[in-house]
Amino acid sequence: MKENFILTLENLSFSYPDKSDVLKEVCFRISSSEHVGLVGPNGSGKTTLFLLLCGILTPQSGRITAMGKRVAAGRFNPNIAYLFQSPEDQLFSTTLFDDVTFGPLNMALPQEEVELRAARSLEQVGCSSLSERAPHHLSGGEKRLAAFATVLSMMPDIILLDEPTSNLDSLNRRNVINIIRQMKQTLMICSHDLEFLLETCQRVILIDRGRIIREGPIVELLSDERLMKSHNLEKPHSLTPHNRLSHDHR
Amino acid sequence: MELDQYARLRSPIHTWDARWKLIAIVPLIFVCAAVKHAPGLLCAALVSSTMVIISGLPIRHVLKILKGPFYFIIIMTPVLMLTSGGERLISWKVVSVYRSGLYIAARLAIKALSIMLLFICLFGTARFQESMKAMEFFKLPPILLSLLFFTYRYIFLYLEEFGKLLTAARLRGYTLLRGLKGLKSTVSILVTLLIRSYEQSERVYAAMRLRGYTGAFPTLCHFKTQASDVLKTSLLLSLSVLIVYMDVL
Amino acid sequence: MHISDGVLDIKIIAGGFTAAAGLTALALKKVKSDDIPRLAVMGAFFFVSSLIHFKVGITSIHLTFIGLMGIILGIPSILAILTGLFFQAVMFQHGGISTLGVNTVIFGLPALLVYGAFLPLAKRWKGRPFCLSLAGGILAGLTILTAAGLILVIIRFSGDEFTGIAFVFSAAHGILALVEGVITFFILRRLLKIKPEMLYAYKAGTLESSG
Known part of the structure; x- marks a missing residue:
């Protein structure tokens, strides 16, 4: 039974030196190829959870298991990737090509394989023509897609996405949605853009003050107006019978 | 430039x-x-x-x-x-x-x-x-090389950010470093940016580690x-x- | 505030590169690969900040942040200074490429001295941020004077013809030293209040995040 889950969290707790109980006894399981949303108000511990999952932070207690192996903090683990909230943090090379090859080269892959992966991941996000550009010559939307490519070139099995639609115009937001919907990898997406989550995820986890409040099928959970309101969230408009519709009928 | x-x-x-x-x-x-x-x-x-x-x-x-x-x-x-x-x-x-x-x-x-x-x-x-x-190829220490690469990238980021900031400051009709008041607001802008750059460096470091950074800047050479x-x-x-x-x- | 191409004798240029190589080797010994992102990002930040020109009376000056770099980045600050000077020559044609070694020494040495002087003070005056910031400010002002002094000595050794000019330029550094000192003092006061771990702790700390 346990083998079906690609990512398991058991009793995960974490505190910063100056802030205690950022996460408390967090448990959940995610199946392979599942797309799971993570919602919660500002400061609820979503980013911290992601930093723990990818091994940047070390939990004080609890256990993270990915693909049957315990995640060790500080170790290079190309199977789990993290897309940062700001692409500026993720694009640190002088050209997009150097950025996309950075991960694969550190994985000690042969040169042809590195080039193949770079080309494929750039194509996947539609940035093939930007390969020789410097990051400061990319637009905000291009930067986001480029950052996505740097992660995809490592061909991870699990990808954590932190606010992938922030600061995007509607066209680029649509691009991101389309890319995500085609992805076969296991995804965890943290976002305040609930409409976006509705389009990309099957399941959602609601987290507040470091604890998991509820998890379940996305439409069901996000439709619960009282639950949403009590955690500073708003029920997505697309889940309410539309006022606008009756307007049009008149 | x-x-x-x-x-x-x-x-x-x-x-x-x-x-x-x-x-x-x-x-x-x-x-x-x-x-x-x-x-x-x-x-x-x-x-x-x-x-x-x-x-x-x-x-x-x-x-x-x-x-x-x-x-x-x-x-x-x-x-x-x-x-x-x-x-x-x-x-x-x-x-x-x-x-x-x-x-x-x-x-x-x-x-x-x-x-x-x-x-x-x-x-x-x-x-x-x-x-x-x-x-x-001339045996420059890899640490120095990666420093050159990364610095180059972030110089452009900060040039852009400072450009925006100075425009914003000018829009609010304020000149840098005029009198004690100007000095104080200049300092508070600098401190804010300084802390932001420090925190950004932590995130950049995390992003690099997640992609296997060990000190060198790996590149494909042709x-x-x-x-x-x-x-x-x-x-x-x-x-x-x-x-x-x-x-x- | 640096020596340009064409001014120095080749012997001094060679000496400058040798000394800079020594300083760089020292910094490379102290630096860990973990420090590179911080050195790069903050080095870029200081580089861009030093481009801002402030109006002071009828002239405009720009700060060097050498003292602050020494305090925040420690011994590896030499590497950030070296790369900063390199990019200044490449991108803005300030300073020079043949004088890169000499200029690295002119700024790197004072940064090291500030770090060396600040470290014991920081230990002794842990609960007294005002005294510590004041000391930092004074040290930062002194870095400018030290750098100006070094420029004077180097130019004097390079030949007689530029001595006059060097004196004229050094005199202008008094005001820069004052402004640099005052600003560094204020910056340190704020930093010691909000984020003291940024100073003299240049090892990778825990990642800050807003969650």
């Missing part, structure tokens, strides 16, 4: 393998810095300007880059003429104008401009990252030596020797 704007042109200098270009031009820069006498100086000026002409870089681009050293020389010349000592041209009370000052200024101008021209040939005819990768590269380099190296010879003669 971006020296490698015209790196995509095709000229004998552009097609020159970046590693061989480095071997040829760096010694020549030092030769230009070393020459002392008229014949050597003239040769240095001749060689460096010929190089720029061959490179086919737009004159306007080159002049824009030379503006900095040029202003420096304009400021230096009168000061040198007043302070250098030696044979007096004009004398008035305690102030004297010296002939040797003019000569020193001319020498300074030729040296500075020749070095700058060569520098443009070196870094202006190849993509910046290509020049950096070429340095990798350098390939051709006969013409060796030829160009040996030609330029012999010119360097010739300039030194002319100078000591």
Whole structure:
């Protein structure tokens, strides 16, 4: 039974030196190829959870298991990737090509394989023509897609996405949605853009003050107006019978 | 600002393998810095300007880059003429104008401009990252190289951010550092940005670690030596020797 | 505030590169690969900050942040200074490429001295942020004077012809030292209040995040 889950969290707790109980006894399981949303108000511990999952932070207690192996903090683990909230943090090379090859080269892959992966991941996000550009010559939307490519070139099995639609115009937001919907990898997406989550995820986890409040099928959970309101969230408009519709009928 | 704007042109200098270009031009820069006498100086000026002409870089681009050293020389010349000592041209009370000052200024101008021209040939005819990768071949410590790469990237980010900030400050009708109040707001802006850059560096480090960073900047290299590269380099190296010879003669 | 191409004798240039190589080797010994992102990002930040020109009376000056870099980045600050000077020459044609070694020494040495002086003070005056910031400010002002002094000495050794000019330029550094000192003092006061771990702790700390 346990083998079906690609990512398991058991009793995960974490505190910063100056802030205690950022996460408390967090448990959940995610199946392979599942797309799971993570919602919660500002400061609820979503980013911290992601930093723990990818091994940047070390939990004080609890256990993270990915693909049957315990995640060790500080170790290079190309199977789990993290897309940062700001692409500026993720694009640190002088050209997009150097950025996309950075991960694969550190994985000690042969040169042809590195080039193949770079080309494929750039194509996947539609940035093939930007390969020789410097990051400061990319637009905000291009930067986001480029950052996505740097992660995809490592061909991870699990990808954590932190606010992938922030600061995007509607066209680029649509691009991101389309890319995500085609992805076969296991995804965890943290976002305040609930409409976006509705389009990309099957399941959602609601987290507040470091604890998991509820998890379940996305439409069901996000439709619960009282639950949403009590955690500073708003029920997505697309889940309410539309006022606008009756307007049009008149 | 971006020296490698015209790196995509095709000229004998552009097609020159970046590693061989480095071997040829760096010694020549030092030769230009070393020459002392008229014949050597003239040769240095001749060689460096010929190089720029061959490179086919737009004159306007080159002049824009030379503006900095040029202003420096304009400021230096009168000061040198007043302070250098030696044979007096004009004398008035305690102030004297010296002939040797003019000569020193001319020498300074030729040296500075020749070095700058060569520098443009070196870094202006190849993509910046290509020049950096070429340095990798000369056993520069990998830590220093990765520092150069990453710094270059974030300089542009902060140039953009500071540009926005200064515009915002100007829009609110406030000039930097006027009076104690100006000083205080300048400091608080600087501190905010300083902390932000510190926190960003932590995130960048995390992003690098997640992609397997261990200290070096791994790059794919496609350098390939051709006969013409060796030829160009040996030609330029012999010119360097010739300039030194002319100078000591 | 640095020596340009064409001014120095080749012997001094060679000496400068040798000394700079020594300083760089020392910094490379102290630096860990973990420090590189911080050095790069903050080095870029200081580089860009030093481009801002402030109006002071009829002239405008720009700060160097050498003292602050020494205090925040420690011994590896030499590497940030070296790369900063390199990019200044490449991108803005300030300073020079043949004088890169000499200029690295002119700024790197004072940064090291500030770090060396600040470290014991920081230990002794842990509970007294005002005294510590004041000391930092004074040290930062002194870095400018030290750098100006070094420039003077180097130019004097390079030949007689530029001595006069060097004196004229050094005199202008008094005001810069004052402004740099005052601003560093204020910055340190704020930093010690909000984020003291940024100073003299240049090892990778825990990642800050807003969650």
